[in-house]
Amino acid sequence: MINERSAPTDRPCAADPEHWDLDNGVLVDWLDAIQQCIDCPVARACRQLTLDQLRAGTPPLGLVQSGVAFTATGRELDPLQLPAHAARVARHRERPGRAA
């Protein structure tokens, strides 16, 4: 998520970062985050930051950034892959011994 040159209030992700968290959220939140990125007032700067990170080999990890979902290893997920990712996250959440 972009955090330089923009006030936190400019960025929908700053107001509700859990919506953008691909390790802990749910499918409907991620789809909403992608839509909010499209409408974000700093979308252009965020897209540039994301491209710079990808070129540097340091992709965003485990979140939606600039309307793109990235796994915990930095792999880009197509929106059509998000339901399967949501199922994996839910299975992980339900593992015995994991705090609720």
Ligand code: SF4
């Ligand atoms: S485009 Fe998305 S990730 Fe980037 S600053 Fe805006 S809301 Fe946050």
